[in-house]
Amino acid sequence: MNRINGKNSVKLVSVVMLSVSLMACQSSHEKVTTVTPSNNQSGTGTQSSSGETADGSDRKLTVVEGSAQKDNQELAVERIHRLEGSNIEAWLSDHEVKVSTTKLLKAGTNTEEPKYSYTTSIVDLSTEEQREVKVHQPSQAIVKEYVSPDGKFSFVQKWKDKYTADNFIKNLSTGKSIAVKGDNYMELGGWLNNDTYILAAGSMEGRGDIRQIATDGTFTNLAIEDKDVEIFNRFTVSNGRIYYTDSKNNLKYLEAGKTQPSILVEGVWDFEISPDSKHIAVTTVSAPGKLGTELIIYDSVGSQKGSLIAKGELMSYLAWSPDSSRLAFDVYTTEKSGMNGVYIFDSASGKVSPLGSSYSPVGMAYYPKYPLTWSPSGKRLGITIEDNKSIIVTQVIDFK
Template structure:
């Protein structure tokens, strides 16, 4: 993440004022019913989840979303990859998967035994080829994570040598040349502060570890954040010149490089994901009232302003995943009340609508939930969802969007 504040970003003082007003905005639960193949039907605001099926299994509308046209999210077709979960997209049409097969069923005294292979699968044809000498034969040794800069000119690369240690590189995508970034790290949390600087929470075997502002030439400087409520930066990101993280009290905080004291932004944060273009922050909240668990999904801009209204609501919201072009956000909602929101949904930033994906990946149980993180293809036109499968243990369903 970068250490330069974007010219369009508000300063932190307005953020404090905005944060105080967020609770009032969060009560505007304006939801829209759009079943697959149907058209939006605006309903009155809903105050509680689980009233009836037509009101709660819904696609939601975000008022004031960007884009003057209402662009629908249309599903073209779905592909099924049995017994497999996606590890990575090798191209728009090919995925690397881990295939799981049972070799011995469970007995009264023994657990079942499974065999695992790594394969490349053509999504369209289903053709498979085993990857025999794959790096996963030595778990974590060669795991590579890449994060492209907002302008697409550079990429921050981590090559993990073991479970706790990675070598870091800054790669110039125009020339293909990489420079080593000195210093080890024990965590893989960070992001682009702007197009010139990546911010990395390096972690440590003891304590918080360093926060490094890494320039595109591979050099870096360290900064400190004065916060007694942080033991480690497990959730950490950056957008538009600001650093975001959660503390031990599940409070999302924001700080700018050069300022040591953070600003409290949002309480009861379960998880958050910053869009690749740094324009949006998806926030999943978690609260408990009278013993009942509740979760909401809301979208904020880089300055911490709530965008529109409620996106999702249920007992738990997980697996937040932005498409590479930031045009769509996939997420899973679990609700004990089956008439509530259940299953995987996709939020379209252009139209402000949320589409229910369950009918496209589960004909047996419409509220089946993913067992692995949601996976977008490189263009964001395909989404992989892995669920339990009675015949094949698990199955990945890849949804094609028009």
């Protein structure tokens, strides 16, 4: 459904030659930690490739050799599960994952495309047992459900095909669903509060309607007066605000009941808001003529929290743990001494620690093929990379 999810379609373009290699139960050779800025460095200055903000203040990236055991206790790895040829479709519980497995049946030739088989299974990580489940037939709808913050309602989408969906509001106490009228081409949106769901419905022409949907199924169109947006690639809703990026790489927000957005951060490539809405992880746009991006943490009003978290040539995925205590991200840098691999940022301590890093020559690099995914408790992290033998492999990391 690359038509449906604008975020993933954009990311697939940027994920090129990232190097990831996980090392289980091994002390990391380096640790990256943040440096707390002075009071005059906590603003929203834009980031340049030199590490200076537009107002001239420095953001520092400190690498500490020989990480101490105390600093790495929160990243102690208990076990790594290896799921050959599989990617995670969904976490069903903290120990069960639904996976899709791809197998090569016949290699391609000059005249024929390669042939593959696809199966869907549920894996019990506590026993390593797998049971195959029936996949959706093309005629069946794919259902996606988003529960309100208070757990009383859910917004339900039934995708008839990769372009169109039927929408419903479901009362979780009664099980009854109310149809929401209107065409829908995208799944971008979220709960504004307990009683209102915001949906960027999309359109075959232009950015389409922004619908403010009530729990009784009725809605009004929300006007966003912004000439710098033709289509929403990144659009999300959190704690009474709408957040999105415009064509000039500005991260903007819109307060409930208003039509004029405000700029939160400039020079943004991607962003991810923590589930508790207290932190926004932002990756920056490369400077003209240069290759590189940086990861910075802001609070919900756009003030920088701490200093520069990470830097590299490419970053593909950001993933907050369900309790907002950790942010997983990956970095690729050509230089061996640069940041490479998957890292974890601890939002309480401000520490950044590598899960493991390696470097591979051009043409042999491995990179995340799917978003990084946390288990419901945040004690497990799933990472899917390329694999020479089984096309892809998912490694599920169990933290102690």
